[in-house]
Amino acid sequence: MGRRTKGETPKEVEPRMVTIYFMGKAYQVPEGITIIKALEYIGYKLIRGVGCRGGFCGACTTFYRKKNDYRLYSGLACQTPVEDGMYLTQLPFVPAERRKYDINNVKPDVNTILSLYPEIARCVGCNACTKVCPQELPVMDAIQTILRGDLAKAAKMIFDCIACGACSMRCPAEIVHYNVFQLVRRLYGKYIAPKAKHLEKRVEEIENGNYEEQFKKLLSMSVDDWKVLAEKLQKGEDIVL
Numbered sequence: 555m556g557r558r559t560k561g562e563t564p565k566e567v568e569p570r571m572v573t574i575y576f577m578g579k580a581y582q583v584p585e586g587i588t589i590i591k592a593l594e595y596i597g598y599k600l601i602r603g604v605g606c607r608g609g610f611c612g613a614c615t616t617f618y619r620k621k622n623d624y625r626l627y628s629g630l631a632c633q634t635p636v637e638d639g640m641y642l643t644q645l646p647f648v649p650a651e652r653r654k655y656d657i658n659n660v661k662p663d664v665n666t667i668l669s670l671y672p673e674i675a676r677c678v679g680c681n682a683c684t685k686v687c688p689q690e691l692p693v694m695d696a697i698q699t700i701l702r703g704d705l706a707k708a709a710k711m712i713f714d715c716i717a718c719g720a721c722s723m724r725c726p727a728e729i730v731h732y733n734v735f736q737l738v739r740r741l742y743g744k745y746i747a748p749k750a751k752h753l754e755k756r757v758e759e760i761e762n763g764n765y766e767e768q769f770k771k772l773l774s775m776s777v778d779d780w781k782v783l784a785e786k787l788q789k790g791e792d793i794v795l
């Protein structure tokens with residue numbers, strides 16, 4: 555590679571292209587971009603199966619196979635780079651039933667979970683759920699921990715579940731893990747976790763109307779004033795309204 559002389563326009567480096575298959579059709583896309591970007595590159599406008607694009611919302615679950623590989627892989631389309639020969643399909647959502655309950659009228663124990671989601675007792679310990687989880691959570695162990703009645707431990711194990719549904723697509727016991735995990739987290743948050751006293755105090759202050767004046771002032775501010783405020787906040791400066 556020669557050095558560029560003065561006045562010479564830099565040459566753009568052409569990206570290496572790879573072949574991916576989507577809905578049975580082959581497409582050439584630049585190597586290294588994410589699956590979501592690849593789908594947009596080939597002309598799809600994504601209005602379902604995409605949300606945060608940052609690996610947090612769980613909307614972009616994708617299953618795929620690789621060239622000369624029998625295994626079925628899964629990942630988040632916004633985080634997984636394309637590979638040559640990738641044969642993929644996206645799941646805009648995973649159909650699932652969420653049971654109804656009143657969180658104020660349930661006990662924080664395994665019987666509550668079993669009465670709402672009895673299928674968790676059918677877990678055969680195959681570990682397919684753990685292997686497929688893009689968050690690398692110990693999904694099977696969490697189900698077993700719930701069955702042993704340790705909801706506090708289970709809630710911590712699955713705190714980072716983004717409800718992508720990949721585990722539920724593979725589970726032979728047809729467990730909808732993310733709904734079970736949501737219930738566990740709610741029970742933990744309401745009944746088991748230590749109460750944050752400072753938060754309770756602040757909620758009480760808000761309910762008593764202690765900040766009404768400040769709220770009104772904020773709502774009447776112009777966009778430029780908001781920007782100044784945001785800059786101050788970013789610098790860690792104290793704000794007085």
Ligand code: SF4
Binds near residue numbers: 688717719720731732
């Ligand atoms: S536990 Fe299941 S739903 Fe939650 S992130 Fe992992 S695969 Fe997705």
Ligand code: SF4
Binds near residue numbers: 677681683684726
């Ligand atoms: S995939 Fe289903 S049956 Fe298999 S370990 Fe996970 S929860 Fe149990």
Ligand code: FES
Binds near residue numbers: 603
């Ligand atoms: S778009 Fe939100 S996790 Fe991928």
